[in-house]
Amino acid sequence: MSASLSRAVNVLKEVIDAPIASYFASCVHCGLCAEACLFYTETGEPKYTPIHKLEPLRRVYLQEYTLIGRLLKWVGLSKPLSDAELAQWQPLVYDSCTMCGRCSMVCPVGNDIVYMIRKLREGMAIAGHAPAGVAAATRRTIEIGSPMGVKLSALKAQIGHIEAVTGLPVPLDQEGAEYMVLLSSMEIINFPEYLSAITRIMKQAGKTWTLCSTAFEATNSGIQIGVSDLARVIVLRIVEAAERLKVQTVISPECGHAFTALRWEGPNLIGRPYGFKVKHILEVLDELRAQGLLKTQGFGDKRLTFHDPCQLVRRGGVIEQPRNLMRMISSNFVETADPGKYNWCCGGGGGVSANDDAEAIRLIAFKRKKTQLDAVKPDQLVTACANCRIVLEEGLEHYQMNLPVVGLTEMIADHLVSD
């Protein structure tokens, strides 16, 4: 057994906890999770059955933590995990799983399959069986500060640009602000509209807010690749910055997994509660709406539909907020089939969009989204996740569908009542 493999097995032994033991013990092999997975529905290949993707973890669980498994291992009927097997499983665990959580949603015995994928990735990554693209993104996040290698200077350039366009100040490192706004690299480089929108919305709502020079990046590649040690480092940057600036609320940007990482995994990773609240931008906008601080004018008559980012609806419970906001600005909002918590993934979450190996399968899986959209035929597709947005744009381009994709926050900003 190679050093990295034995380290990986040790990690798997470490991550197997009571929930995982009960999940494996209660799986009834019904196969419902297969029908819930877009990689299975679009390929029809049984190997994409979500619970099957967990086979290495299940083997370690059986061999290390059950009486029968120990006996079978002892008499040689259950083979120990090998590097070759992990290599064989890499496409299943990384390329064809976006951690969208739809399998967990439908499991009749309540097994949180995506939770187990997340834990299996801990071992896979340590064994060196994580995709190079995601590994490189993780290294850049740790070493440079952002998965795309965006540095503070790039952010400052964008700030200057936005201040010039909006005529409003973009606060940086302002202690005592109510909100600390985080961004994803994608929003700094590809979609600066988001920061511009925040600037205008906060101005209208009369809220104090700030960016932080040491923690402007929200995304957490450590979560995607599945290495808690690194995810912890990334989360701690934000926690320390927010507590230093004494902000009340940290706003997770339009990014699904960043919200999951900071809101749900973060406190467990650092082992203590935060001294501040974490909210997704849609939650904040809906609160401002409810308080009457978000005033919009005019309704677009374009046929709009909303793509629910998986991490927001299934893992985060942010379901009604985007619909409240959509109705503020659109008179022609239509739902796709399976809206809300049963929405289908764009196919690029969980690190898949950063994984070059996964490009072919990702485009096949996109057919699920295409089918949903073809049935509704919208003029514009709205979402609230920069990663979903870029994946959707690529997919639509690939299938030659002429459908613009916009972020919900910038749409709201475009309808703000002008003073």
Next chain:
Amino acid sequence: MSGESSLLIDNLARHGVSRRAFIKYCATLASLMALPPTAGRAFAEALAKASRPSVIWLSFQECTGCTESISRSHTPTLEGLIFDSISLDYHHTLMAAAGEAAEAARAAAMQANWGKYLLVVDGSVPMKDGGVYSTIAGISNHDMLMDTVKGAAAVVAVGTCAAFGGLPKAQPNPTGAVAISELVKDKPVVNISGCPPIPVVMTGVLAHYLAFGTLPELDKLGRPLAFYGETIHDRCYRRPFYDQGKFAKTFDDEGARKGWCLFELGCKGPVTYNVCATAKWNDGTSFPIESGHGCLGCSEPGFWDAGGFYRALSMPAEPLKVAAKAVAIGAGVGVAVAFANRAKKSVARTDHQTATPADLEK
């Protein structure tokens, strides 16, 4: 006994049995054998007129207990007297003659009553190694049986050894013992099983034969149905306790003192067909269960090999008790596994090496 009447009734009278007592006995016997009430009179008339039939009694691999049971009693009984009233021409335990004279008596009785004599056999016949394990006057049991049976009217196999092989046939059956019915195929064979059999059963069969000239109705094991038609259990006076689920658990517990059912102490009554519970033993005194001991099942085939005498035929599974134990054991194993798993996990945690980006790109 020359010059005296050979009629049964006269013989009985000589022994002081009144005619009234004889008719009463015949009625009892008829009812015991489940014959119609009118049969009692026919019985008496026929028996009274019967002349002493010749009986040849062969004893093979046996313990003489059957002879003891039937012939020996503390006071003369009607059964005993009826026995006295047959012409027992050959019985090597009882006869005065010995050696050449004894065998000559057998030959003489056979010749004189050819085709009419009754052959009574107690004991099983050894077949292994040419039958050398039991010989009389240099003749093997097998040869003597086959020779004697030729002129017999019928064969009565007395005792479990003769009827089913009994103790000699018990595992590992070193002498290759077999039952009489396995050797005699061309003559009627009545099995009067029991270790020993009940005297009245023996005399009942003899009386039936004497009175009607035929053998009584038999069950599938060749036993007289009148005596072997019901189980000990069905006629047992302790049966109500069985029905109430009241069982003695040991031979000296409260239940045993109260006379509860002995089923759990190994009583074979439920599977044993015999008349002990009604005819009883020792002049109608009692039968084993009345003495506080379960039935051994001695009148059934292979009773020596039917498991321990004190092992119950079957026991209720007591699922709740088993379940409680299983739960306790399961919980114990579960706790042990949990502790082992916790220890393993804590070792894994101790062995954890913090990951670096370099670990991911190999």
